[in-house]
Amino acid sequence: MTSALKGGSVQDFSAGPNLRDAAPKLAVNESSDAWNVTFDERGDVASRLGYVKDNTDLYPDPIVNMDWIPLLGTKVVQAGTDLYLESDPTTSVQTFSTNGTVTFAELNDHAIACHPVDGIFTSTDGSTWTVVADADAPTAPLCCVTWQGRLIVGLAKGKVFASDFGDATSWTSTSFNNLWEIDQRDIVALHVASGQDIIGQAGLVACKQDSSYLITDPATLDYSTIDATVGAAGPLAITGVGPKVITLSKRGICWWQQGQIGFANASDRLFPLWQADQLNFGEQSKWCAGRKLNRAIFSLTRHGSSVNDLALEFHPDQDWIAPRSDAMTCYTTSSGNVEALYGGSPTVDGQAYVLDSGGTDDGAAISYRFQTRWFQLNDGYKAVLWQIRLHGRGAGTFFCRKDYAAGGGISRDFSLSSDTLSWDDGLSWDSGLMWDEGLTFQQSQPFFSFGACREFSLLFEGNVSTTASGPQVLGVGTAPVLGAFGLSTIVWLFTPLGLS
Amino acid sequence: MSMSYREQQDAVISNGFDETDRVSVKNAIRFRHAWLWDLEDWSFRYGTTDVTFTNGSQIAVPTATDLHAVVALYDSNGSRVRGVQDLRAFFDGSNSRLNLSIGAPGCYTVVDGQIFTDTLGDGTTGLAVYEKSKPMLINDDDTSGLPDGYDLALVHGGKAEMFKLGIVPDLAASFDEDFTAAANALRRNYLRQVKETGQQLGAYTPGQWR
Numbered sequence: 001m002t003s004a005l006k007g008g009s010v011q012d013f014s015a016g017p018n019l020r021d022a023a024p025k026l027a028v029n030e031s032s033d034a035w036n037v038t039f040d041e042r043g044d045v046a047s048r049l050g051y052v053k054d055n056t057d058l059y060p061d062p063i064v065n066m067d068w069i070p071l072l073g074t075k076v077v078q079a080g081t082d083l084y085l086e087s088d089p090t091t092s093v094q095t096f097s098t099n100g101t102v103t104f105a106e107l108n109d110h111a112i113a114c115h116p117v118d119g120i121f122t123s124t125d126g127s128t129w130t131v132v133a134d135a136d137a138p139t140a141p142l143c144c145v146t147w148q149g150r151l152i153v154g155l156a157k158g159k160v161f162a163s164d165f166g167d168a169t170s171w172t173s174t175s176f177n178n179l180w181e182i183d184q185r186d187i188v189a190l191h192v193a194s195g196q197d198i199i200g201q202a203g204l205v206a207c208k209q210d211s212s213y214l215i216t217d218p219a220t221l222d223y224s225t226i227d228a229t230v231g232a233a234g235p236l237a238i239t240g241v242g243p244k245v246i247t248l249s250k251r252g253i254c255w256w257q258q259g260q261i262g263f264a265n266a267s268d269r270l271f272p273l274w275q276a277d278q279l280n281f282g283e284q285s286k287w288c289a290g291r292k293l294n295r296a297i298f299s300l301t302r303h304g305s306s307v308n309d310l311a312l313e314f315h316p317d318q319d320w321i322a323p324r325s326d327a328m329t330c331y332t333t334s335s336g337n338v339e340a341l342y343g344g345s346p347t348v349d350g351q352a353y354v355l356d357s358g359g360t361d362d363g364a365a366i367s368y369r370f371q372t373r374w375f376q377l378n379d380g381y382k383a384v385l386w387q388i389r390l391h392g393r394g395a396g397t398f399f400c401r402k403d404y405a406a407g408g409g410i411s412r413d414f415s416l417s418s419d420t421l422s423w424d425d426g427l428s429w430d431s432g433l434m435w436d437e438g439l440t441f442q443q444s445q446p447f448f449s450f451g452a453c454r455e456f457s458l459l460f461e462g463n464v465s466t467t468a469s470g471p472q473v474l475g476v477g478t479a480p481v482l483g484a485f486g487l488s489t490i491v492w493l494f495t496p497l498g499l500s
Numbered sequence: 501m502s503m504s505y506r507e508q509q510d511a512v513i514s515n516g517f518d519e520t521d522r523v524s525v526k527n528a529i530r531f532r533h534a535w536l537w538d539l540e541d542w543s544f545r546y547g548t549t550d551v552t553f554t555n556g557s558q559i560a561v562p563t564a565t566d567l568h569a570v571v572a573l574y575d576s577n578g579s580r581v582r583g584v585q586d587l588r589a590f591f592d593g594s595n596s597r598l599n600l601s602i603g604a605p606g607c608y609t610v611v612d613g614q615i616f617t618d619t620l621g622d623g624t625t626g627l628a629v630y631e632k633s634k635p636m637l638i639n640d641d642d643t644s645g646l647p648d649g650y651d652l653a654l655v656h657g658g659k660a661e662m663f664k665l666g667i668v669p670d671l672a673a674s675f676d677e678d679f680t681a682a683a684n685a686l687r688r689n690y691l692r693q694v695k696e697t698g699q700q701l702g703a704y705t706p707g708q709w710r
Contacts, residue, residue, distance in 0.1 A: 004670055005668060005670040005671070384666060384667040384668065386666060386668045412518070446515065447518065448516055448517045448518045448521070449517050449518040449520065449521050449666060452667075495667050495668050495669065495670075497667065
């Protein structure tokens with residue numbers, strides 16, 4: 001006994017993958033798996049863009065950190081023990097005693113580089129760096145930031161030190177505070193918080209690896225504890241997007257903003273990832289964070305890896321996290337006329353990349369994967385899935401997995417591309433003369449005969465090495481560059497089979 | 501112009517089924533083809549062919565390769581050769597173990613598509629009116645033997661079968677209706693092709709003598 005043909009659809013994947021919950025319990029906009037894809041603000045999923053070389057000549061050593069310093073209008077790159085200007089990757093402008101992570105800031109016409117062993121260095125041109133000679137200056141800064149006209153540095157044993165106002169070379173021995181409300185562990189990361197607290201005070205977020213604090217007075221460095229359990233993995237594992245300060249730590253990706261009580265964990269849906277058998281917590285100091293436009297990007301080490309080998313893109317407003325393969329050792333975002341995101345290669349010594357650029361990872365095709373949540377057709381009773389129609393772009397293969405199958409599935413090749421003019425056969429919608437249908441930026445394609453099942457999920461896989469173009473913005477100019485694969489909507493039709 | 505078997509398959513698959521369903525689609529089309537072919541005593545199932553009464557052989561060979569049954573057989577002079585339905589009765593008097601003579605046939609029978617005559621052939625050519633065997637749909641370029649324009653009935657029938665097999669009854673019904681409509685249309689034009697009435701005139705009856 002069968003009943004009439006029924007249908008369903010999904011067009012919102014905006015929550016990203018949920019690796020935590022049981023398959024039947026995923027929310028309507030969550031997905032079972034994602035790799036090397038990104039999401040847009042309306043829930044479409046697309047293969048991510050790639051990266052291209054930033055420097056032709058390699059820096060001599062692995063890139064530890066880099067920072068685009070507005071004062072200099074250029075990037076300063078730490079490769080191994082040395083600093084370089086991006087204009088000359090082979091000429092060192094400063095040599096330190098170790099390759100410990102240098103953090104950067106700028107204050108009052110001085111670029112600042114803080115080395116965890118050699119101390120604080122300043123430069124007015126990026127080419128000549130001078131160690132701060134003030135006897136009261138901290139000598140082993142683990143991290144630094146400019147806040148309220150002072151250079152603030154984080155130190156071992158929970159100490160935060162502030163320079164004199166407007167001068168990173170002048171320090172007063174008493175201008176420090178010990179953030180010891182919980183413990184005396186090292187201050188590993190600092191980031192300015194946007195906005196003001198309820199009594200009109202601005203804030204500076206200081207993080208240990210397992211706790212975070214809000215410093216509200218640059219003179220006294222008075223503070224309060226934001227979160228007693230969430231901190232930042234290391235000096236590079238903190239960033240800000242809009243009002244939110246976002247950290248990466250062994251607790252996950254967590255954010256805080258003024259008015260928020262404690263850090264909010266944005267990575268709960270990826271909870272199984274944050275385990276010692278999944279990530280290499282021993283390399284937390286290498287974890288890093290970056291920002292481009294309204295999104296944050298993180299890199300971290302998976303279990304068994306000593307270098308960053310997993311990247312996570314995070315949308316702070318929509319809370320989705322997209323895992324990807326383009327991990328970096330560090331990130332920086334230029335703030336000149338063109339905002340670009342740069343990263344250091346964890347596998348090619350001395351190579352920096354421009355991220356979100358082109359369709360390949362420096363020439364290598366990008367392998368993407370996206371699996372939808374499980375769609376129940378007939379309230380859990382059997383049904384025959386007759387048709388699936390995809391709306392999107394690009395080409396690849398998808399597998400229709402049925403009834404919570406962990407592998408395999410019915411394979412179908414899809415081709416939603418329209419990179420060449422298509423010509424009808426003279427019998428279509430037009431006048432009857434041969435005529436092209438024009439280029440499209442999205443197409444739909446039906447697929448049939450998937451047989452009986454109770455639930456199904458679609459797994460999309462492919463390798464891309466190109467990009468696609470969206471429609472022109474306001475009808476003119478350069479069309480936006482998009483990932484070659486894009487999925488907008490899935491529609492399906494099925495026949496219920498009855499109560500079995 | 502007829503649709504080839506492959507074109508019929510592609511049309512069934514289009515907008516309804518997957519390439520992986522092709523084997524099932526072939527079965528569905530063949531089923532509907534057999535169904536339609538055998539549904540009525542269609543006029544297009546009949547034809548004429550030359551028949552060679554092979555010299556010295558009891559078996560007469562038709563030129564046509566699709567002979568299913570013989571309706572009528574004529575010798576080289578146009579004289580009718582009588583058909584014998586009772587095979588045993590025929591072979592009791594005429595079989596290759598007997599000393600048959602060469603000459604014009606007097607009667608024939610058909611066994612497994614072969615025409616046997618009661619004499620050995622004399623090399624002349626006769627004529628047969630015959631019923632065709634159903635065309636086989638095996639190779640991609642095979643055709644159905646249906647009148648021009650009616651191959652789409654097999655597409656509709658194939659889709660209906662496939663939707664039934666695939667348990668999409670909503671869509672099967674409409675294609676079944678089209679298939680049935682095509683069969684009904686065939687009935688209008690292909691059950692008989694002699695349109696004159698051919699009725700016998702009434703016998704002369706003299707009026708009452710006066």
